[in-house]
């Protein structure tokens with residue numbers, strides 16, 4: 004039942020700064036605990052709140068606030084309390100008492116209308132009087148802005164961000180073009196802006212709306228990996244989003260092109276539409292690649308001698324292709340090395356490093372993810388960084404949450420003679436652009452990767468486009484070495500890639516197929532494998548065994564499998580604390596994965612006495628860990644990642660974590676696991692392709708077990724149709740020749 008309570012905020016018990024969720028003690032006729040969304044409210048202020056009483060299992064009776072308004076404090080005691088509460092910096096209880104004693108019931112009026120009179124009070128200078136006035140105004144403005152935005156369901160940090168960005172202009176912008184918010188403020192997308200626009204009464208055919216819808220459609224396409232869209236596809240998608248006709252969309256396309264927000268690229272066959280940012284990125288990448296591609300005059304003999312030394316050192320003989328790679332690396336500014344698992348990429352990189360080292364050259368190594376960089380460090384014996392670290396990522400400012408920039412760029416390039424990047428298939432257009440900007444001409448750049456892996460999560464098809472342009476030196480390694488040839492994981496990966504049948508007779512030591520035709524049976528088999536069969540076989544813990552699945556949804560999708568596997572592998576227990584967040588239960592002992600890059604979050608490594616011995620920042624998309632501790636009172640949980648790194652998450656950051664008993668094959672890119680289980684039964688035909696299966700199989704170091712349907716497995720091997728990605732880099736590179 005809706006009720007109204009009124010009173011003074013005695014004490015703020017808890018506040019989540021992210022979303023404004025607050026627990027406070029309200030002093031009215033009686034003491035009430037109120038919970039709800041109260042950003043920007045201070046102790047000592049007066050509110051009148053609508054809501055209803057609820058019973059919390061631990062904290063007892065609470066008043067759940069749905070909406071509230073500010074009341075001016077009425078009696079002198081309350082005015083004094085408010086002023087002295089700390090709400091206005093520089094005024095403490097003693098000064099508040101003096102102010103109220105002098106101005107009595109006119110106190111607020113004086114502050115607002117004749118603030119200079121405050122300096123009549125001992126202890127307040129003219130400057131301070133001005134400052135009090137400014138703070139008072141700011142608070143009032145911010146508060147009215149908060150209340151205004153609350154009508155549109157914008158609360159917490161987001162509301163503060165909007166007001167901080169626009170100030171008093173906020174009202175005009177909201178009235179005329181709320182779509183501006185989607186462009187200026189991270190955290191507001193087209194949907195939110197459209198929602199605000201509708202409530203404000205902006206018509207569905209407003210020019211601003213159509214333009215914003217087109218830009219949003221391009222943005223959405225980029226989250227599917229596209230760099231541009233063909234015109235008709237863009238129009239059709241925009242029509243569906245905006246529920247509008249083609250004509251106004253065509254018109255606004257032209258307007259956006261004039262404003263230089265989009266670029267139109269005509270080809271003989273089709274017209275492509277880019278967001279301007281991506282268009283220039285693509286163009287610059289193509290140009291920078293050409294600029295780097297310088298020929299060096301290196302004596303073949305020298306190269307051969309060096310290779311010989313390395314061969315003696317490692318007791319191997321390089322294959323012809325590997326030799327070519329070393330010679331090309333020595334003689335060219337740009338080289339691409341590609342090959343599947345076990346084809347000797349690492350061995351080639353190591354020889355290249357030795358060559359340049361002997362030449363006295365500086366060498367830097369990097370890879371796109373933390374895990375890939377770690378692996379590169381292990382296999383080369385030289386420190387490899389993530390590309391982000393290499394480029395010295397910095398945050399622009401505290402209030403611009405997701406805006407990052409790199410210290411290393413064209414003004415301050417990397418100081419090195421040689422740069423080797425591994426796992427290039429995971430590098431998207433943004434990262435490639437940032438990377439190349441930081442490389443000066445004359446640096447030798449060696450890009451290594453497996454072009455048959457799934458393309459990057461972010462937009463673009465960088466590695467493939469560079470190779471297919473046929474404009475640069477590419478060495479393809481395709482021989483599987485003897486050591487690797489003993490592994491059916493590697494042999495089968497190559498067969499899958501070539502569209503050949505693989506043997507499913509289970510005579511292998513590291514590649515198994517268990518035919519099951521029902522989702523629940525498949526789930527039960529997987530549990531048995533993880534709990535009982537595989538740990539001993541691969542000498543690993545159940546946590547090291549990773550289930551990889553093609554989809555998020557469905558009976559064998561990530562979401563359902565995580566629930567089933569959580570229940571089987573980490574069931575609830577008296578001693579295990581859990582927290583439910585957005586319909587997921589996070590429980591102590593759960594396996595979780597960070598699902599976005601967070602460069603700011605800190606980690607610590609502690610000694611057994613609990614003393615921090617090492618600390619740093621950054622947890623990256625794809626990093627997996629275990630929940631060690633959940634604290635319901637402080638609303639935090641602690642996750643332990645690789646190398647005993649402990650990371651403290653507040654509950655409001657739980658969006659960054661997902662259960663990771665099962666993860667999608669897409670998310671597993673760049674990671675390796677001792678053992679992988681693949682449930683393959685049924686799903687969208689487009690998704691079930693060779694590329695996906697190949698990526699999944701190559702994630703396993705020691706053992707792959709496929710559980711499911713052999714027909715579907717064969718279908719995947721036969722299905723060469725990769726999901727289409729619109730990317731124009733290959734063309735841009737060719738155009739510049």
Ligand SMILES: Nc1ncnc2c1ncn2[C@@H]1O[C@H](COP(=O)(O)OP(=O)(O)OP(=O)(O)O)[C@@H](O)[C@H]1O
Pocket residue numbers: 319320321322325342343344345346347348349350351484485486487
């Ligand atoms: N020329 C060679 N002669 C003999 N063995 C080789 C040669 N080159 C590589 N190898 C061996 O083949 C195996 C695979 O090589 P390497 O690790 O370099 O391949 P890779 O392409 O990096 O593999 P992955 O992508 O799976 O890490 C290793 O055991 C390596 O020692």
